[in-house]
Amino acid sequence: MxxxxxxxxxxxxxxxxxxxxxxxxxxxxxxxxxxxxxxxxxxxxxxxxxxxxxxxxxxxxxxxxxxxxxxxxxxxxxxxxxxxxxxxxxxxxxxxxxxxxxxxxxxPPPAYPVGHRLDGIRLHPCATRLAEQPLLAGLKHLNRLEQVLARAEWQDPACAEGLMCDSSGRVIEGVFSNLFMVRGGELLTPSLARCGVAGVMRAEILVRAAAAGVATRIGDLDCAELLAADEVFLCNSQYGIWPVVALDCHRWPVGELTRKLQGLLVDLVDA
Amino acid sequence: MxxxxxxxxxxxxxxxxxxxxxxxxxxxxxxxxxxxxxxxxxxxxxxxxxxxxxxxxxxxxxxxxxxxxxxxxxxxxxxxxxxxxxxxxxxxxxxxxxxxxxxxxxxPPPAYPVGHRLDGIRLHPCATRLAEQPLLAGLKHLNRLEQVLARAEWQDPACAEGLMCDSSGRVIEGVFSNLFMVRGGELLTPSLARCGVAGVMRAEILVRAAAAGVATRIGDLDCAELLAADEVFLCNSQYGIWPVVALDCHRWPVGELTRKLQGLLVDLVDA
Missing domain, CATH: 3.30.470.10 (Aminotransferase class 4, branched-chain amino acid transferase, N-terminal domain)
Incomplete structure (x- = not known):
């Protein structure tokens, strides 16, 4: 290489x-x-x-x-x-x-199991919180010890990703992914004004969803809103979209809008 | 080298x-x-x-x-x-x-002006705040973008160091130094439970001061307490102690306890 x-x-x-x-x-x-x-x-x-x-x-x-x-x-x-x-x-x-x-x-291209994309993944609830630093929020900078600590929290391969909240308890992102939820047909993703990485796939999904007539909103979201969501998914530039189907004992279905958005990204992601 | x-x-x-x-x-x-x-x-x-x-x-x-x-x-x-x-x-x-x-x-040994140690230094009030991350607080880890941003705030050589507060407004440290203040004969230094680097000279000063009969306390300190202090000084492992004599329009004298502690560190610092 x-x-x-x-x-x-x-x-x-x-x-x-x-x-x-x-x-x-x-x-x-x-x-x-x-x-x-x-x-x-x-x-x-x-x-x-x-x-x-x-x-x-x-x-x-x-x-x-x-x-x-x-x-x-x-x-x-x-x-x-x-x-x-x-x-x-x-x-x-x-x-x-x-x-x-x-x-x-x-x-080499990442070798993620195809089931992650088709059947969805389980999230590990990370105890590591993201500190709030507006001066660095959104950037993909090289200070990534929080992600190292978060990713070291679990070895169970049944969890493909981890959920990270900020120090105030807001839901922010995955360890190496951005997070979306669907509620009443609206597509929501956490604000990255205080922490988190503004992923390129997140930005692309927001634009393509809006172009397809989906209402989108960026805002502060807490755990209760996550649990109450109809659909939850993760995204990044390598794998596109993974539906989220489980976090602790909570379950979500692989939703209709999630499938639709996966379909809108086929030009960007390996099948 | x-x-x-x-x-x-x-x-x-x-x-x-x-x-x-x-x-x-x-x-x-x-x-x-x-x-x-x-x-x-x-x-x-x-x-x-x-x-x-x-x-x-x-x-x-x-x-x-x-x-x-x-x-x-x-x-x-x-x-x-x-x-x-x-x-x-x-x-x-x-x-x-x-x-x-x-x-x-x-x-090579750092070539700081001898006046910093003798006459004291002026602090730049950094706008960059330290994010609160208890999992990393106290460590001298390699994620130092906050210090890079803070140090880039000023070029005026009249300021030898910068004052950093956390995102809640507590006084924490210098960009490359720890901070002490003296009030009513007591030696105070900020808690580093949420952010900051636990300097080796800070630890040594706390021990030597206590051994010399000085009351010491580690705790949360705000800007009002800093301004009300009788003496303020910075320390690190290279230069020992620099008295702080100015921050914006506020002035402190080079105090008696600061001088005494400088004297207690002569074995550790180049004259």
């Missing part, structure tokens, strides 16, 4: 990189099908927004051209892009002359 | 390191004087506590022996130790067979 640093094959980076020292950077996990990048513009848009908010001097046109060339070499799989603030001396102050480092790693 | 990875001279690490991917690790910034490590046991104790809470399978005896050898080679300066969960595949789940990577980098 190919690995590039700054546009050239390389698999080692200096210990002085600020991505290592402070998690001072961003990443994207990008589905590549037959050399074609799914949701390229959405990935670049989120990356650009993250770079703006972290004041990373990132050349997005360069990232785009490197991504396109890398996807051609990878062919079929997952391209993971890490962007850091590059090398730094000791100390938190961002260097005035920072040069962002771009790291691209190829991986 | 020497750089070692896993006990051997090396300055490059694989892009698959989880320290880069997720900030999945810890660090220590260690003062070395004439080959001797200041506060070695406190650094190892904090590192061990962090490894326990993050479930990092770290061999502390190995870290100790590498640190001692590295300090001998460095002689005089700052040894930065980064410990990561080592290499991983894509995905947050910690590998069952993780091998922690130890990275040691040597740096």
């Amino acid at each position: 190919p690995v590039w640093i700054d546009g050239r094959p390389a698999a080692l980076l200096p210990v002085t990189d600020r991505g290592l020292a402070y998690g001072d950077g961003l990443f994207e996990t990008i589905a590549v099908r037959q050399g074609h990048i799914a949701l390229l513009e959405r990935h670049l848009q989120r990356l650009g927004e993250g770079a703006r908010r972290l004041a990373l001097p990132l050349d997005l046109a360069l990232v785009r051209s490197e991504l396109l060339a890398f996807a051609g070499e990878l062919g079929h799989g997952v391209a993971k892009l890490i962007v850091t603030r590059g090398d730094g001396q000791r100390g938190y102050a961002p260097p005035a002359d920072a040069h962002c480092r771009r790291i691209l790693s190829g991986n | 020497p750089v070692w990875i896993d006990g051997r001279p090396a300055a490059l690490l694989p892009v698959t390191d989880r320290g880069l991917a997720y900030g999945d690790g810890l660090f220590e910034t260690i003062a070395v004087r004439q080959g001797h490590i200041a506060l070695l046991e406190r650094h190892l104790q904090r590192l061990g506590e962090g490894a326990r809470r993050l479930a990092l399978p770290l061999d502390l005896a190995l870290v100790r022996s590498e640190l001692l050898a590295f300090a001998g080679e460095l002689g005089h300066g700052v040894a930065k130790l980064i410990v990561t969960r080592g290499d991983g595949q894509r995905g947050y789940a910690p590998p069952a067979d993780a091998h922690c990577r130890r990275i040691l980098s040597g740096n």
